[in-house]
Amino acid sequence: MTSATEIVLPGVVEPEGLEIRHRPVPAPGPGQALVRVEATGVSFAEQQMRRGRYYDQPAYPFVPGYDLVGTVAGTGPGVDPALAGRRVAALTKVGGWTTHAVLDAADLVPVPDGVRAADAETVVVNGITAWQMLHRHARVRAGQTVLVLGANGGVGSTLVQLARLAGARVIGTASSRHHDALRAAGVIPVDYRGDVTAQVRAVAPDGVDAVFDHVGGAGIVASWKLLRRGGALVSYGTASTRDDTGNRQLPVLKLLGRLYLWNLLPNGRRASFYNVWGGRALNRKRFQARLGADLTAVLEAMAAGRLAAQVAAELPLTRAAEALRLAESGTVAGKIVLTP
Template structure:
């Protein structure tokens, strides 16, 4: 538990309370609502009355919220455990605390925090549990920080907690121009690994600038090129594509290499059950792990372990704090593809899904 979390816990124990810094008539909340399976332009921008923070809660005025692949799946009704329509999407955000509920120290007010929400972040004001907050360094821009919340936690945990990448390793990152992919490339290079990254040819300069060797995923001889860069196999392969391509990723591993799967982008537009592709993927990984090959195969779920909430939060805060510290030190380069107002959410989602950008599209107030 970091110092910030200790302060929250201690203050909650002695019952220190605070009230909102908002005026007596709260500003209405603006939010983007997914009414059902719709095109990006069908996402609705609505306003509603503000709700007060409950015990142990904080209201954040959103300064930046991201558009991740998860929301792209939710729009299609394809995310594994999304809530029923209608709902407000938004996997993560950076915001400034403007109201604190009973049991939360008033010293949090006015400070900036990052938080994972899974849903609900596409709004001008978002109510969250104080225990889920991680403070953002003063020197870091909110949109820059936002690109490393879900992406940074995901990349850090896959790299260090699952694959345990070390100096001298060679790793393969599929989708190296994307939000998670570009973060993986940078963190792997900081860890001392050599990185090969797949991306379309138009993004090769950007991937190269991050420190990876680019390979065109559309090339008919892609597998041969990938093998040429790691003749003994890769120590780790990070795959967000899923589908049948996961077999090729597994075969590219070194004798004791680790495959980390964290999505099924190839099945995003496939009709049918949202759960079937994930269940098939999990079954395949389990089968590989049962083989006496020495290779490891994992499916990464950022919410795994939340039932043990204190441990889950401690790992999340520790990992995100390290990522944000690297950003503040200038060792991580944020990949902000665009900053688009929340009221233009349809335009922002369409751009994020276009395949034309490097990094992450960020919603701003």
């Protein structure tokens, strides 16, 4: 274990502009653990980051990678040495596209035995996001009807499964090529290229109980109008502005303002913006406890066979450019996994 390999995003570049770098394997400090990465993934965040469009991305150059799964290879002072050899998952925001990562031991979540690293990887950031939006924000109950935009995507494909496990009826938007797979998963498919509102109203004339919207932009208004009284809109991205130019914070700030104003209306509906990092700055221990509990619930559902991994493709870490290009093509369902 003499060197680590990592993928570097040097600036605003095309996927082929990613750089492969080698450096000494880092040593864990106090409270930290060294994780030998077995799987990391391509999220929508990396698509925004390479364009300089992610809300709070670090300065270039940096190593992308929103999450990872791996085995603890060493521990620093103050960390239980018994953690070594355990397979764990972690949310990183950046730094996951590497063979070796040093992380705070308190941020590591155990992965159940019998779950493949690549399968577990598909439900780290995607699983936490889906679980918390469904249960902590929308508080979906059995018998309700929900609408999931991008139901074939990384978050969407996990969200529809968790919603079905919760006893909800699920309507999901996707291109027609993915409709058979959605039907097989018990989802009522809607073609996002058509009149989504009309298609949803044909299934749920009175509206839906929850909408999960990663698109943002002007289309968020249609999502809000599809709610029945007592319904919840959970917005968690601004995918529609991925290729825009200008201030990268502005789309999010405009969206937050719109959601805030909607919550002032006396119509029995509510709107929220989901940020997986919400509350971390205010109370890190509470954030870690909640994240650990929620990710554990998702991973245990996978270990029990109730939640299927949606792996769109597995590629070596050194083919990250190809993986990112594939993710941006919009032709795959699920999450693309990089395997160092």
